[in-house]
Amino acid sequence: MKFRAVFAFLVFMLLPAIVSASHPPQGFNVPILLYHRFGTTVADSMTIKTSVFEEHLKYLRDNGYKVIPLRQVVDFYLRKGPPPPPKSVVIVEDDAHKSVYTDMLPLAKKYRVPVTVFIYPSAVSNAKYAMTWDQLRELKKTGLFDFQSHTFWHPNFRKERKKLNPVEYDKLVESQLRKSRERIEKELGVSVDMLAWPFGIYSDDLLRRAGSLGYRVTFTVEPRHATPADRVMALPRYLMSNGDQGKAFAQILEGRGGKRNAVY
Numbered sequence: 725m726k727f728r729a730v731f732a733f734l735v736f737m738l739l740p741a742i743v744s745a746s747h748p749p750q751g752f753n754v755p756i757l758l759y760h761r762f763g764t765t766v767a768d769s770m771t772i773k774t775s776v777f778e779e780h781l782k783y784l785r786d787n788g789y790k791v792i793p794l795r796q797v798v799d800f801y802l803r804k805g806p807p808p809p810p811k812s813v814v815i816v817e818d819d820a821h822k823s824v825y826t827d828m829l830p831l832a833k834k835y836r837v838p839v840t841v842f843i844y845p846s847a848v849s850n851a852k853y854a855m856t857w858d859q860l861r862e863l864k865k866t867g868l869f870d871f872q873s874h875t876f877w878h879p880n881f882r883k884e885r886k887k888l889n890p891v892e893y894d895k896l897v898e899s900q901l902r903k904s905r906e907r908i909e910k911e912l913g914v915s916v917d918m919l920a921w922p923f924g925i926y927s928d929d930l931l932r933r934a935g936s937l938g939y940r941v942t943f944t945v946e947p948r949h950a951t952p953a954d955r956v957m958a959l960p961r962y963l964m965s966n967g968d969q970g971k972a973f974a975q976i977l978e979g980r981g982g983k984r985n986a987v988y
Contacts (some may be wrong), residue, residue, distance in 0.1 A: 752812070756943070757814065757961070758818060761819070761824075763823060772968075781835045790811060790812055797950060815839050817842065841860075844874040860912060873904040875922055884896055917941065920961075947962050
């Protein structure tokens with residue numbers, strides 16, 4: 725009788741832990757912050773002053789936020805890992821602009837924050853505004869940077885669909901998605917299974933095509949946090965601008981609006 729009483733007591737004490745382990749918390753809200761280029765002056769709507777970017781990193785550090793790798797969020801959607809912890813933030817960059825090497829890299833190293841760079845390979849080592857493959861390899865050596873696809877030459881699929889016949893359009897889509905992935909994997913020795921849609925443009929047909937070509941996650945540009953309710957093939961990102969300072973930046977992190985749908 726005494727043994728039964730002890731056993732019942734132990735079950736009573738351990739039950740909450742057992743239930744918690746079998747039903748882990750699934751709720752989370754993670755802002756994915758999208759940057760493009762940096763500089764001492766604001767040359768265009770896609771440029772953020774390097775000093776403002778550092779202010780962002782200081783705010784995150786000083787207010788209890790944790791910048792986590794994009795892969796950590798993706799692993800949850802793919803059922804490979806737990807949900808991101810509270811106050812998680814993700815930083816990504818589109819286009820592999822040369823200022824990632826000159827401006828972003830030193831700050832990523834200073835604050836020890838991970839970054840995912842979405843690349844369209846046609847520009848790398850070709851366009852004056854883009855990084856070289858050797859510079860991207862230097863980023864990789866830091867252990868802070870991951871590299872994923874932004875198509876091969878950043879087409880506007882909506883415009884291309886209007887001007888091309890169906891056969892030509894099909895060839896373009898397959899070429900853009902396949903060539904980008906293959907080139908990045910060859911040059912940088914990474915596994916590419918994520919895609920950021922140029923201009924944030926996507927459709928159900930494009931999502932299907934991306935999935936058939938090996939992409940497991942794709943990203944658009946929508947000003948809201950990523951949550952468990954989102955489709956893994958259309959995850960939202962905030963397009964950051966130089967005006968996102970002080971209160972405006974805090975509102976983005978808190979999910980209280982402050983940004984309209986981005987067009988770029």
